[in-house]
Amino acid sequence: MAFVTRQFVRSVSSSSSASASAKKIIVKHVTVIGGGLMGAGIAQVAAATGHTVVLESLRRMSKKKFAENPKAGNEFVEKTLSSISTSTDAASVVHSTDLVVEAIVENLKVKNELFQRLDKFAAEHTIFASNTSSLQITSIANATTRQDRFAGLHFFNPVPMMKLVEVIKTPMTSQKTFESLVDFSKTLGKHPVSCKDTPGFIVNRLLVPYLLEAIRLRWLLLGILVRQAN
Numbered sequence: 001m002a003f004v005t006r007q008f009v010r011s012v013s014s015s016s017s018a019s020a021s022a023k024k025i026i027v028k029h030v031t032v033i034g035g036g037l038m039g040a041g042i043a044q045v046a047a048a049t050g051h052t053v054v055l056e057s058l059r060r061m062s063k064k065k066f067a068e069n070p071k072a073g074n075e076f077v078e079k080t081l082s083s084i085s086t087s088t089d090a091a092s093v094v095h096s097t098d099l100v101v102e103a104i105v106e107n108l109k110v111k112n113e114l115f116q117r118l119d120k121f122a123a124e125h126t127i128f129a130s131n132t133s134s135l136q137i138t139s140i141a142n143a144t145t146r147q148d149r150f151a152g153l154h155f156f157n158p159v160p161m162m163k164l165v166e167v168i169k170t171p172m173t174s175q176k177t178f179e180s181l182v183d184f185s186k187t188l189g190k191h192p193v194s195c196k197d198t199p200g201f202i203v204n205r206l207l208v209p210y211l212l213e214a215i216r217l218r219w220l221l222l223g224i225l226v227r228q229a230n
Contacts, residue, residue: 025180038103041159047083103131112143129153147172
């Protein structure tokens with residue numbers, strides 16, 4: 001699971017705290033909790049784009065981009081890793097986290113338990129986001145007390161190479177939260193697209209019917225071949 005923590009740089013008006021709270025948040029510090037395939041990729045792209053990253057657990061990632069230039073690849077890895085520190089205690093880092101991106105197992109109960117626990121330790125301004133590709137964001141957000149600061153942030157594998165990011169806005173997600181996540185995605189060099197909290201969002205909503213149709217055609221072809229053989 002990944003926590004993206006960033007120290008949001010806010011424009012605070014001395015005359016009105018209300019107007020300051022309406023400003024978009026610029027994420028600078030990212031905390032990634034969980035060094036699995038997606039979490040490690042999110043940590044990599046965040047660190048490579050100048051963000052300071054705290055990583056709970058780090059896994060070696062292949063650098064296909066530099067397959068023909070190992071020296072450049074090593075320099076890239078060293079520079080990226082220099083921006084990453086590690087931690088084994090989620091609660092100890094989320095108290096100063098600006099953005100938490102979860103990328104753990106696709107199990108609603110597990111995600112709800114995680115966010116419910118983190119909600120107690122995270123700062124009030126902290127935005128929560130899930131990298132889920134199949135579960136309803138609203139159902140996950142309901143486990144917290146910050147539905148207005150909760151959204152979906154769906155990256156694609158492999159994260160360092162894939163440019164698309166789906167930013168999922170629930171009926172409770174504030175415009176400030178949505179715009180902050182769009183801006184964050186852009187700083188990673190990604191192309192964010194807005195979508196509603198519907199099954200499959202955009203890509204999987206198109207992909208699954210496409211795959212099912214391919215399966216139906218295969219079975220249809222096999223049936224024809226069997227009849228011809230008989």
